[in-house]
Amino acid sequence: xxxxxxxxxxxxxxxxxxxxxxxxxxxxxxxxxxxxxxxxxxxxxxxxxxxxxxxxxxxxxxxxxxxxxxxxxxxxxxxxxxxxxxxxxxxxxxxxxxxxxxxxxxxxxxxxxxxxxxxxxxxxxxxxxxxxxxxxxxxxxxxxxxxxxxxxxxxxxxxxxxxxxxxxxxxxxxxxxxxxxxxxxxxxxxxxxxxxxxxxxxxxxxxxxxxxxxxxxxxxxxxxxxxxxxxxxxxxxxxxxxxxxxxxxxxxxxxxxxxxxxxxxxxxxxxxxxxxxxxxxxxxxxxxxxxxxxxxxxxxxxxxxxxxxxxxxxxxxxxxxxxxxxxxxxx
Amino acid sequence: xxxxxxxxxxxxxxxxxxxxxxxxxxxxxxxxxxxxxxxxxxxxxxxxxxxxxxxxxxxxxxxxxxxxxxxxxxxxxxxxxxxxxxxxxxxxxxxxxxxxxxxxxxxxxxxxxxxxxxxxxxxxxxxxxxxxxxxxxxxxxxxxxxxxxxxxxxxxxxxxxxxxxxxxxxxxxxxxxxxxxxxxxxxxxxxxxxxxxxxxxxxxxxxxxxxxxxxxxxxxxxxxxxxxxxxxxxxxxxxxxxxxxxxxxxxxxxxxxxxxxxxxxxxxxxxxxxxxxxxxxxxxxxxxxxxxxxxxxxxxxxxxxxxxxxxxxxxxxxxxxxxxxxxxxxxx
Numbered sequence: 001x002x003x004x005x006x007x008x009x010x011x012x013x014x015x016x017x018x019x020x021x022x023x024x025x026x027x028x029x030x031x032x033x034x035x036x037x038x039x040x041x042x043x044x045x046x047x048x049x050x051x052x053x054x055x056x057x058x059x060x061x062x063x064x065x066x067x068x069x070x071x072x073x074x075x076x077x078x079x080x081x082x083x084x085x086x087x088x089x090x091x092x093x094x095x096x097x098x099x100x101x102x103x104x105x106x107x108x109x110x111x112x113x114x115x116x117x118x119x120x121x122x123x124x125x126x127x128x129x130x131x132x133x134x135x136x137x138x139x140x141x142x143x144x145x146x147x148x149x150x151x152x153x154x155x156x157x158x159x160x161x162x163x164x165x166x167x168x169x170x171x172x173x174x175x176x177x178x179x180x181x182x183x184x185x186x187x188x189x190x191x192x193x194x195x196x197x198x199x200x201x202x203x204x205x206x207x208x209x210x211x212x213x214x215x216x217x218x219x220x221x222x223x224x225x226x227x228x229x230x231x232x233x234x235x236x237x238x239x240x241x242x243x244x245x246x247x248x249x250x251x252x253x254x255x256x257x258x259x260x261x262x263x264x265x266x267x268x269x270x271x272x273x274x275x276x277x278x279x280x281x282x283x284x285x286x287x288x289x290x291x292x293x294x295x296x297x298x299x300x301x302x303x304x305x306x307x308x309x310x311x312x313x314x315x316x317x318x319x320x321x322x323x324x325x326x327x328x329x330x331x
Numbered sequence: 332x333x334x335x336x337x338x339x340x341x342x343x344x345x346x347x348x349x350x351x352x353x354x355x356x357x358x359x360x361x362x363x364x365x366x367x368x369x370x371x372x373x374x375x376x377x378x379x380x381x382x383x384x385x386x387x388x389x390x391x392x393x394x395x396x397x398x399x400x401x402x403x404x405x406x407x408x409x410x411x412x413x414x415x416x417x418x419x420x421x422x423x424x425x426x427x428x429x430x431x432x433x434x435x436x437x438x439x440x441x442x443x444x445x446x447x448x449x450x451x452x453x454x455x456x457x458x459x460x461x462x463x464x465x466x467x468x469x470x471x472x473x474x475x476x477x478x479x480x481x482x483x484x485x486x487x488x489x490x491x492x493x494x495x496x497x498x499x500x501x502x503x504x505x506x507x508x509x510x511x512x513x514x515x516x517x518x519x520x521x522x523x524x525x526x527x528x529x530x531x532x533x534x535x536x537x538x539x540x541x542x543x544x545x546x547x548x549x550x551x552x553x554x555x556x557x558x559x560x561x562x563x564x565x566x567x568x569x570x571x572x573x574x575x576x577x578x579x580x581x582x583x584x585x586x587x588x589x590x591x592x593x594x595x596x597x598x599x600x601x602x603x604x605x606x607x608x609x610x611x612x613x614x615x616x617x618x619x620x621x622x623x624x625x626x627x628x629x630x631x632x633x634x635x636x637x638x639x640x641x642x643x644x645x646x647x648x649x650x651x652x653x654x655x656x657x658x659x660x661x662x663x
Contacts, residue, residue, distance in 0.1 A: 068410070102443035111442035118409065118446070123433045129399050130434060133406020133414075140362070140388065140412060147406075160429075163399030170394065324444040325478045326577070327502040 011222070013286035019061065019218060020281060020292075023053040023274050025299050026077040029086055032303050033076065033093060033107075037253050041310075042093045044106050045122075049077035051216075051248035054273035055180050056081045058221025059148065059241070062229040066116065068134045068147040072180075073108035073122040074247075078150060084112050086302060087309035096313025103316055124185075125151060125158035128177075132164050135173035139236065146174040146232045154185025156202060157193050168238035169206040175238040176228055177208075180215065182247045187259035203240040215245030216271040219280065248272075339522045343513040346491035346520070347377045351415070354496050355385050358413060361499060364391040364400055365417025365453075374419045375455055375514055401427035401452065405434050405504075408450035413499055421456035421470045421508065428473075435504040436479030448504045451495065457510040457548050458598050458646050464634035467642070469599035471547065474506050475575040475608070481505045482576040483529055486550030488518040490573060493527030501529070508575075510548050529574060532582035538568035541656055542586040544609055545596040546572040549647065553596055556652035565660055575605055583609065584617050591622040594655055598646045601629035628655055 009015055030048045037046045049056070056077040063069065063082075071078040079089050084100065092099025093107045100112045101120075110120040118134070121127035131149035138145050155161050156179060168175045179199050183190050190197050203210025209231065213224040221243060228241045246268040250257050257265075281287040341349070354361050363378060369392040372379035382390040393400040397418060404416040418424045424431070431452070438446040458467045475482045481503055485491045491509065498505040535550065536557050543553045550571045557567040568586050572578070587593055593613060595606035606627045613625055628647035635645050 100443070101441060101445070104443050105441050109441050111438075111445050113442070113445040119442075123429055126402070126429055126433055129402020129430060130406035130409065132399070133403035133408070134410040135406075136403055137407040137410030137412045140407075141410075160398050160402065163394075163396035164402070166394060167396060167399050167403055322478075324440045326481075327439065327447060 011219070013284070016281050016284070016286050019057050020274075020277055020287070021295060021299070022057045022081050023218070023277065024295060025086070025302065026053045026056070026080050027274060028296075028299050029080060029089075029303055029306070030076055032307060033090070034249070034253070036093075036307065042107065043095070044108070045073070046093075046107050046253045047074040047251065048249040049074050049247070051268065051272065052180060052182060052245045053077055054218040054221050054277070055178070055215045055243040055245050056150075058218050059150075059178050059225040059243070061222060062225040063148055064145065066143070066145040068116045068118060068131070068145065070118045070121060070127045070131045070134075070147070071150045072124070072127075072152060072155070073120065074152070075110055075120050075150075076107070079110045079112070079117060082115050082117050084110070084115055084117060086306040088112075090306040090310040091313045094310040094313060095315070096310055097316045098309065098313040125155035125160040127151070128155070128160050128164035129167070131175050132168045132171070132173060135168065135175045136171055139171070139173050144233065146176055146229065148176040148178060150178045150180055152185065153179060153181040153183070153190055153199055154188075154193065155179075156199055157185070165203070165206040165208055165238070165240070169208050172237050174232045174236050176232050177238060177240045179240065179242045181242055181244050184247070184251065184260065186251045187255065189259065200240060200242045208238050208240050210240035210242065212242040212244060215243030216273045216276070218273050218277045246271075337522050338519050340517055340519045341488065343488055343491050343510070343516050343518075344375065344377055346488045347509060348379070350492045350495040351378060352381065352384070354415065354499055355381065355389060357496070358499065360411065360413045361415060362389040362391060362412065363415045363417060364393050364404060366393055366395060366419045368392060368417050373417070375511055378417070397423050397426035398430055402430040402434065404450050404452070405430060405448055408448045408504075409438070409446055414450050415495070416450065416452045418452055418454045420466060420511070421454040422466050422468045424452070424454055424470065431474070431480070431504075431506070432477055436477050439503070440479060447502045449502050451498050451505045451507060453495070453507045453509060455511040456508050457512045458630070458635055458642065459512040459548070461637055461639055461642060463637040467635035469547075469597070469630060471508055471575050472599050472604045475605060477576070479504070480576055481529070482508070482574070484508045484546040484573060484575055485510065486545070486547045486571050486573065487535070488520045489524055490527070492520070493524045494529055497527040497529045508547065512548055513551070516551075530579065532570055532572045532574065532579040534568060534582065534586065535571050536567070536569040538566035539590060540566045540660055541592040541594060542568045542570060542583065542590045543594050543596060543652065543656070544570045544572065544583050544586075546575060546605065548598060549596040552647070552649045553652055556649045556656065559649070559653050560656055565656060567656055572605070578608070578612070580612055580616065584613070587613055587617045588620045591620055592659055593621070593625045594652070594659065595625065595627045596647050596652055597628075598630050600632045601627065602632065604629055623659060626655060626659055628652060
């Protein structure tokens with residue numbers, strides 16, 4: 001189920017609780033995923049989004065059910081925020097047949113067409129041209145949906161980033177580009193990657209309106225995303241939203257984090273979006289401490305169910321190895 | 332053109348154009364995008380006049396952004412359109428290779444059967460116009476290596492006209508190799524081609540002495556060589572592979588069972604080529620049908636040079652085919 005409605009709604013208790021729930025679900029789901037990784041239940045690469053939850057939740061709430069969504073290989077949070085069932089995400093990470101891609105994609109390649117969730121794309125910036133093409137199709141078909149495309153600041157150094165921004169602006173197609181600037185392309189700090197580190201400035205080169213927002217502040221992301229989505233819808237043109245954020249965990253489970261100072265990480269943790277938003281809700285008296293605790297236990301149960309679902313899942317039979325290489329064999 | 336015989340005479344360029352035009356007429360979701368396909372009329376004048384006929388929404392000039400526009404074509408296909416993407420020449424397709432390999436070829440399987448990419452990439456290719464090393468690539472083997480792609484080679488005027496429309500019926504991504512050296516070549520073909528099968532190789536000339544297996548510009552060269560060989564009493568069978576992935580084994584294995592001798596002809600470099608694959612499959616599946624080892628005529632492994640005499644020597648020519656066959660049959 002997609003949690004968003006047609007138009008952005010004003011913040012109220014109901015929506016506030018939903019967003020807190022989503023951020024907590026992402027955080028706890030990923031903590032569990034890391035645990036399952038250390039038990040070798042999940043293999044391959046596992047990229048955690050912990051610390052960046054406000055970006056996915058804040059942006060995706062501005063989308064409609066018919067909007068397309070493309071993400072990176074650090075996309076568990078986006079999949080959950082989009083409303084994809086945690087059970088089939090966890091099963092996918094286990095590589096089980098009951099996963100959203102029959103277990104073929106794993107952590108980096110979550111796809112769920114029913115929710116218009118098009119990856120899970122693991123070649124950095126490789127999905128930006130796809131987003132432009134999906135928006136081009138919508139324009140040709142005279143549809144009113146937009147295509148939202150998340151990518152990291154590392155992607156903004158790739159040629160396809162520049163090609164895609166140029167094409168989207170040239171063709172005037174409705175793409176909401178969302179740059180999640182977590183300051184490190186794997187282990188390379190932004191100052192070693194970009195001559196211009198204020199990434200929003202790159203929009204101007206293509207005549208694309210761009211804005212930067214504090215990605216650790218859910219309310220700020222929501223406000224900026226609502227404006228951005230509304231502009232894309234009304235103009236039919238692309239927009240670049242840069243969310244400045246930080247990942248608290250390593251790049252992947254293999255990363256010894258030699259490239260950044262522990263103090264820096266601790267400083268950023270003081271800006272953790274979840275306690276910040278909890279404080280906001282408490283001040284508004286939309287939630288109590290007891291309710292937050294109840295929330296946590298509800299989420300814990302939900303994740304336990306997802307793990308049980310993944311554990312109980314089955315492996316795709318070997319005779320189906322080549323199914324869907326071509327459509328003829330997939331029917 | 333002569334309608335009374337049901338045949339028409341046309342150039343390879345005109346054949347390509349007619350195929351393209353029909354595709355655009357038949358389906359509103361089809362559109363052509365590529366560098367200079369509109370206002371310029373196509374780098375090889377294949378799409379000349381189509382902009383005026385179909386409008387700028389359906390004949391889209393694109394900037395020099397191969398990765399960008401090929402990827403956008405893939406995205407448009409994912410969202411319900413049927414794009415025909417022209418990559419001006421196969422040489423530039425390397426700039427879009429990530430999109431072709433990691434997205435177009437991969438998405439259906441990796442998504443567990445959720446995402447189809449019904450897209451066609453047309454690419455001018457071939458050797459023989461003195462364009463030197465960077466513009467003379469034969470990348471058929473590259474792309475034929477990749478599961479998930481359908482790779483077609485239009486070695487005849489029939490296929491130049493018919494393959495595109497057939498490919499539009501495919502839910503899978505199709506790469507169509509077109510040979511620019513043949514653009515002005517005139518041939519007589521049936522006015523109504525009917526159904527064009529893009530799953531099978533084709534026996535273009537029947538023979539009993541040897542099977543010449545080829546594709547692309549090797550097709551007409553091999554047919555000419557076969558005609559010359561017939562004058563000295565050697566009946567060569569000529570097979571146009573047409574579909575380089577997935578390979579139609581049956582057609583060439585049946586031919587081997589009949590002729591017991593095989594010569595494979597291609598422009599691409601010899602190592603790890605289409606001919607390597609064909610040869611291996613014959614060895615695996617028809618070894619005991621052979622009276623002699625499979626022989627190959629391939630591109631010389633060199634960046635294709637500019638001067639005509641060196642360029643000509645870089646790839647198999649008709650006389651090379653004639654001589655190779657004579658040597659195999661008569662041991663002379």
